[in-house]
Amino acid sequence: MFSSKRIFPQLSLRNSDYSISVVSEESDQWMLVHGYSGAVDSVDKLTFEWVQRGLNGPPPSSDVIKHLAKRGYITTKTSLEEQAIVSERAQKLRTSQVIKPTYTIILSYDCNFRCTYCAQRTTQRKGRGHLDHGMSDEMLDSALSFMEATPSDDITLYGGEPFIQANAVRARRLLRWARDRSTPVHCISNGAEWRDFDDVFDPEHISGIQVTLDGGPEIHDRRRVGLGKKQTFWGIIENVEWALKRGIPIVCRVNTDRTNIFDLPELTEILQQRKFYDYDFSLYLAAVTDNTVMKTGALFEPGELFDRVLDVHTEACNEADTGNVLFNSDYLPYFRHQLTQALNENKPLQYRGLYCGAYTSMYTLDPRGLLYACWDVSDDSDNAIGTFFPKVEYFDTVVDRWRGRIDSVLLKDCLTCPYVLLHGSGCQAKAYRENGEYFERDCQEFPREFEIAAKAALGKLKIRTRKPVYPPMGKLAGRRDQKLPVIVN
Secondary structure (H helix, E strand, C coil), X not given: CCEHHHHCCCCCCEECCCEEEEEECCCCEEEEEECCCCCEEEECHHHHXXXXXXXXXXXXXXXXXXXXXXXXXXXXXXXXXXXXXXXHHHHHHHHHHHCCCEEEEECCCCCCECCCCCCCHHHHCCCHHHHCCCCCHHHHHHHHHHHHHCCCCCEEEECCCCCCHHHHHHHHHHHHHHHHCCCCEEEECCCCCHHHHHHHCCCCCCXXXXXXXXXXHHHHHHHCCECXXXXXXXXXXXXXXXXXXXXXXXXXXXXXXXXXXXXXXXXXXXXXXXXHHHCCEEEEEEECCCCCCCCHHHCCCXXXXXXXXXXXXXXXXXXXXXXXXXXXXXXXXXXXHHHHHHHHHCCCCCCCCCXXXXXXXXXXXXXCCEEXXXXXXXXXXXXXXXXXXXXXXXXXXXXXXXXCHHHHHHCCCCCCCCXXXXXXXXXXXXXXXXXXXXXXXXXXXXXXXXXXXXXXXXXXXXXXXXXXXXXXXXXXXCCCCCCCCCCCC
């Protein structure tokens, strides 16, 4: 029987509680990631299996074992000592975020779209009087003063839809105010009316925009419906191209469920044809969540999205008579970028610790003068943490509810999880909607998402020959038989 004590007799080595192991059968590679040291290593099979067996069996060389100990994968620390390290690092991450507030401005809740899955459906049902109530000039004065009191380099213009004519005067004023202070403004927009704001659509005023496309034109236009049932896809495509050529970075979000997942290859083909990736353009997938309107049967279970994306492309490869099937690497979990960089450049992971700024220092300012910690609960006055107009005032009980998640969840329920500094404790708004509890974990099956990201970082996933995780879904709404010529990104 081999034992680490024969190599390090003075030590009682064990596997760290925060070591994460990933094996990629497709590329015959193995990875170790450490949950608080930032270490990421590609290792050989012998080393991987020795760690997996709890440091039993044939060991790697003494130099390798020393390296594993240095990187944190094996340790002499007790579980409590490791938890103390994680707790300390989470506290430092909180401190760094508290001194850097982020601001989101909602000029009005009005929107020129009526998307089938809109998270603001409850707001839209309040009627025109509520939607037409935008920030007054006096209220915007207060909003700007509130932000000037603690300056930030992170401002988001949100809605509703920020770029509609009803918001035009105040949107321009906000963007110019930020430009004069060299403060970047990121915008979240549906992309329909950008050219009406030609005078402020440049990198001096806008640091980037998130826009949504939900597949090819047919399925997108059924889901993201313009007022009056207008088709929206090609207008958005033209505006995205226009903005990219002006030097504005674009991030495309694809809200994904069972009804549009088959349309992803068509969307990628259009993006390729338009050469969007020649500019500062990227894309990510987000699972549609229950808005009480969507049929829940169309929604993915937590952790299902990325496996389904891979399965759909594998199925398409097996069905294709000729050519390849287009797969966009942006359809994979975003965390693969960090893992790839850590492997290729031997740099430690940058841990987030906190899922989002709602735990600490995010402020959403809405058109009724209310402050929220999270934009996902905006227009729900029960979750307002205070007001910025007509005066700045905080509601201590609600502040504690939203700013207390680190102590009440992350440093208690999540502290022993090896992914705690990678994922935080998840989305508080989602946990509240699903469980009715504010201090509840929202794990979102992150370990599975992380595994897919790690396999992608180890090497190209073999889409055509991989074994599907789920049975085929069959033809659902949104799928059309078609043969697609493809270039794999």
